[in-house]
Amino acid sequence: MPSIPAKGVKDNSNYEDEPHDERNYSDLIIRTQKPFNAEVKLDKLIKSYVTDTKTHFKRNHGAIPTIESDKYQLEVDIGDMGTSGKSRKQIISLEQIKNYPKVKVVAALQCAGNRRDGQAKVKPVNGVIWAAGTISNSQWEGARLRDILVSCGIPADLSNEYYAVPRHLVLEAYGLASDDECYGGSIPLAWAMDPRNDVLVAYNMNGQTMPRDHGYPCRLVVPGVIGARWVKWLRQVSVELEESSNYYQQRDYKILPPQAGKSNCDKYWKLFPALHEFNVQCVICSPQEGSVIAQNKPCTFKGYAVAGGGRPIDRVEISLDGGKTWNMAKLFGISGSSPELYSSLVNRDVCPESNTIPDSPSPVESGQKHWSWKLWTYTIDKVPVVFNNGTVEVISRAWDSSGNTQPMTTTWNYRGVMNNSCFKVSLKATPSSNL
Numbered sequence: 001m002p003s004i005p006a007k008g009v010k011d012n013s014n015y016e017d018e019p020h021d022e023r024n025y026s027d028l029i030i031r032t033q034k035p036f037n038a039e040v041k042l043d044k045l046i047k048s049y050v051t052d053t054k055t056h057f058k059r060n061h062g063a064i065p066t067i068e069s070d071k072y073q074l075e076v077d078i079g080d081m082g083t084s085g086k087s088r089k090q091i092i093s094l095e096q097i098k099n100y101p102k103v104k105v106v107a108a109l110q111c112a113g114n115r116r117d118g119q120a121k122v123k124p125v126n127g128v129i130w131a132a133g134t135i136s137n138s139q140w141e142g143a144r145l146r147d148i149l150v151s152c153g154i155p156a157d158l159s160n161e162y163y164a165v166p167r168h169l170v171l172e173a174y175g176l177a178s179d180d181e182c183y184g185g186s187i188p189l190a191w192a193m194d195p196r197n198d199v200l201v202a203y204n205m206n207g208q209t210m211p212r213d214h215g216y217p218c219r220l221v222v223p224g225v226i227g228a229r230w231v232k233w234l235r236q237v238s239v240e241l242e243e244s245s246n247y248y249q250q251r252d253y254k255i256l257p258p259q260a261g262k263s264n265c266d267k268y269w270k271l272f273p274a275l276h277e278f279n280v281q282c283v284i285c286s287p288q289e290g291s292v293i294a295q296n297k298p299c300t301f302k303g304y305a306v307a308g309g310g311r312p313i314d315r316v317e318i319s320l321d322g323g324k325t326w327n328m329a330k331l332f333g334i335s336g337s338s339p340e341l342y343s344s345l346v347n348r349d350v351c352p353e354s355n356t357i358p359d360s361p362s363p364v365e366s367g368q369k370h371w372s373w374k375l376w377t378y379t380i381d382k383v384p385v386v387f388n389n390g391t392v393e394v395i396s397r398a399w400d401s402s403g404n405t406q407p408m409t410t411t412w413n414y415r416g417v418m419n420n421s422c423f424k425v426s427l428k429a430t431p432s433s434n435l
């Protein structure tokens with residue numbers, strides 16, 4: 001645990017060096033200033049398939065540290081493999097990290113607290129109240145954590161008997177955090193060692209140096225897994241037999257049963273596992289709640305959908321009759337994590353007013369994981385008069401390749417995490433002449 005800041009690192013405990021120039025404040029909704037927590041306005045969120053870096057949500061449990069990249073050190077502790085002849089603790093510089101084979105992955109990053117506002121409507125929850133804008137889809141570039149660990153002495157072959165014992169990679173960050181001595185967490189070692197999982201120590205985001213807000217000089221990228229494990233300003237990675245004891249692993253990102261609340265949560269934390277993969281999610285970004293739409297005119301609904309663990313989104317559906325019948329939306333996105341496809345998608349207007357989004361490219365080879373979100377549109381040619389000056393409720397839901405879909409209503413949990421109930425917007429349909 002860090003008590004004094006490392007050489008070349010300033011903790012900025014008074015928030016004296018926040019990177020204001022990295023933030024497009026007009027696209028963001030600020031939830032807390034210190035720490036800086038901001039989500040993206042829904043209409044801005046889907047303006048391009050790859051999220052603009054300055055418009056990316058920002059989720060922090062402390063101040064943004066200032067780190068001099070030439071002094072940056074990643075400490076790797078290989079735990080009980082330290083008896084194999086390799087030294088147990090090894091220090092790796094940024095230059096060394098950049099010498100490993102470079103890997104690019106396009107992946108969605110979603111906070112487990114995305115849509116916590118829906119939980120807070122049921123009963124007060126403990127956490128920043130977010131709407132549906134704590135998600136992004138970016139290209140991440142860096143070294144495979146697997147490659148670094150193999151060169152430090154961890155067996156490369158997952159069939160090695162070493163993997164008969166489950167181990168964890170305990171992650172710690174530079175900088176301060178509000179609930180513990182530093183920000184930390186863990187992921188299963190075998191997850192990070194599986195090359196198909198694309199776990200990266202990333203130093204570039206969308207083709208540019210990693211911004212300070214997002215982890216400069218290095219952050220972990222764990223596609224398909226809740227944002228909490230994507231540790232920014234990565235300081236240490238240790239192989240251990242137990243999960244991280246850090247607050248953010250043990251007491252934060254868990255789904256407690258509804259009977260657990262502020263007064264009795266202590267006895268429940270131990271009973272439930274820390275969250276890892278996120279669940280299937282789908283959000284209507286436009287039109288937004290309360291908007292007015294014109295009768296007899298076309299109306300296009302737009303949004304995003306994403307599934308955890310590398311599962312593809314198979315289907316997005318829209319209901320205009322309270323969930324009795326469902327209509328299929330058009331999906332747009334890349335099927336795997338191919339960097340070639342990425343380059344053709346950057347800054348492309350994927351949600352034009354007309355419904356001209358191309359269908360998804362054909363499925364990729366089996367075994368390839370699906371880390372990106374899908375954007376979708378659904379157009380009705382004529383808003384029916386039957387809505388008759390009244391409100392119409394539009395409901396969306398997605399299905400992933402494992403047949404997972406979304407519940408109609410949310411089940412409350414104390415931390416308000418992983419709310420993926422069907423997204424609903426109420427719109428007012430009026431005669432066009434009234435608009």
Ligand SMILES: Nc1nc2c(c(=O)[nH]1)N[C@H]1C(S)=C(S)[C@@H](COP(=O)(O)O)O[C@H]1N2
Binds near residue numbers: 058062175227
């Ligand atoms: N060091 C550090 N890493 C962190 C956090 C943090 O507060 N400190 N927040 C985590 C959470 S909860 C999320 S959702 C993501 C958010 O990443 P972003 O700010 O780049 O959007 O970073 C994760 N990594």
Ligand SMILES: [Mo]
Binds near residue numbers: 110112227
């Ligand atoms: Mo998060």
